[in-house]
Amino acid sequence: MYKVAVVGDKNSILGFKALGIDAIPALDGDEARVAVDNLARQNYGIIFITEQMASLIPDTIERYNNQMIPAVILIPSNQGTLNIGLDRIRDNVEKAVGINIL
């Protein structure tokens, strides 16, 4: 059994907290990195992280790419989307197919 967590700025993750998802507030990249690494070590299966935070710690996100657990999933924050999530899908396609076919 795995738990679910969300990492991001306080205003974006408050709603998730009401639904029983563990919300870990992070103000800057360092805090976000520590939070994500801690969560990954514990029993967390899915870690949602806001794109704003993820853009500060690309290498940490990268590290969990080829592990099945945890799944680090980017979500937009309340300031809107940075399109990093969609870019990552495009990168995957380019990696697998060689060109972007979407």
Add this chain to the structure above:
Amino acid sequence: MARLDVKPTRMELTKLRGRLSIATRGHKLLKDKQDELMRVFISKVRENQALRKQVEKDLHKSFQEFLLASAAMSPELLEQAVAYPKESISVDIKRENIMGVNAPVMDFIRKLEGDAGSIYPYGFVQTSSELDDAISKLYGIMDELLELAEIEKACQLMADEIEKTRRRVNALEFRTIPELEETIRFIVMKLDENERSTITRLMKVKDMIEADA
């Protein structure tokens, strides 16, 4: 293409022929694996993209409601309202094997404490209705978010595996197999040449013996 550094003997030839047949079979199998992975990947990644767009749109709406809620309420009250969630969410992850890739299959396990029916963890006296809207919207998105997590992880893992498989297929197709073929041809020619020279020598010797006699 470089040929392998081996001695042109019959034993090496047999060994190399064995390696070539294994390499050819491995190449065919890996190629099949790559094709199937690609087929699954493309359909999944399209789904992934559509789902992500949908989720981002829905989340945006929910965030807007939240913004309104935080405008209508004091930050302390807002935090207080969501501090003790009624629901606890955990996720059950099983693995599914797609052509040797361990893709996760996730299932939400939602536990509602206390009276079922209401997802709101607060009383309605001190909170604004915008908060209710925001939370109910977010509640509705959770299933999509989970599906997104599952499919996005699967796509990521598959993209890695496809890249790896492609490298292997190419290495076999453009390096290992041509090298082996080249070496086998070289050995066969060398052996034939040896045989011819032996025959010539024998014929020469025979001529010499006959001339002596």
